[in-house]
Amino acid sequence: MSNEAPIGFFDSGVGGTSIWKEVIQLLPNEKTIYLADSKNAPYGERPVEEIIALSKKNTDKLLEMGCKLIVVACNTATTNAIEYLRANYHLPFIGIEPALKPAALKSQTKVIGILATKGTLSSKLFHQTSELYSRDIKIVEVVGQGLVRLIERGEHNTFEMEILLRQLLKPMLEAHIDYLVLGCSHYPYLMPVLKKIFPPDVTIIDSGEAVARQTKKVLEENHLQNQGDKGPGHKLFSNVDPKVLGLLTNAALNNYEVSYLEF
Structure with a gap:
């Protein structure tokens, strides 16, 4: 080669x-x-x-x-x-893979969120990684239903996207996560909207x-x-x-x- x-x-x-x-x-x-x-x-x-x-x-x-x-x-x-x-x-x-390790090791609240697809969250590899780093950590998992389709249409920074994200991420806000792990390579394009939704003390990380x-x-x-x-x-x-x-x-x-x- x-x-x-x-x-x-x-x-x-x-x-x-x-x-x-x-x-x-x-x-x-x-x-x-x-x-x-x-x-x-x-x-x-x-x-x-x-x-x-x-x-x-x-x-x-x-x-x-x-x-x-x-x-x-x-x-x-x-x-x-x-x-x-x-x-x-x-x-x-x-x-x-979702960057669970750095989030779990650095979390102060011991509550982190992961936003990913159903296929990632249900996979054998994700479960193995999750078990490894979640012994004393609560992980709030959210399936990003509908997000990829909007991003594929170029609608990643729209009012419709913000409404959808606020609905999806409500459990994470209520749980007071301090780290959000983006578990889909599409999701970094949501960073501007995510920063509007989460308080500044929530760290958002991708891979x-x-x-x-x-x-x-x-x-x-x-x-x-x-x-x-x-x-x-x-x-x-x-x-x-x-x-x-x-x-x-x-x-x-x-x-x-x-x-x-x-x-």
Whole structure:
């Protein structure tokens, strides 16, 4: 595998670009290919077998496009399918899990919240992580029903979104959480609205920086860093209208290639 090959990313839509942004910021020499499987979003409401099949489809497409490493930029796909992917493909995979550990270790109130999809919260991997860090911590779990669909339409900072979030997050406000863990890669795009809803002493955390650091580490361990002096290239594809994908990534400003692709 060539060191100049791109890093691949996939998500059930545009949300994983929150992870992609962290990776390209930390690794400016790397080329990337991003697949937004918006046609099948959200993964969080699908059965495990279907999530695995969709993850396999995305992986096959990224391998066809010559990727050297794949970031599963989707919590639901990671918690339900990454074990299968690692067992059946011979290249490194980076997953994304809710950042429960730092929230549980730093919480002063010993009450933390996690906002995630049904597919993530019901997964075996999430339950294992939750049991590990929740011995003396109360975790208020909320399924973000309807959030991904609004974000996929570019309606992440709207009055409708604020009303929905206030309804969903009421149990967390009543429980006086001091940490909110975002358990879906779409949800960092809700940060402006979340900061309006929660008091300033609630810390909101996601996994983006940690995933970027892990990607860098795995590239180094496998001697896959791009040492070339050619500028990086970033290609982002959506299997629906790529307009929202382009807007969220500021493609017009940064000259990223954003286009439609059937996959």
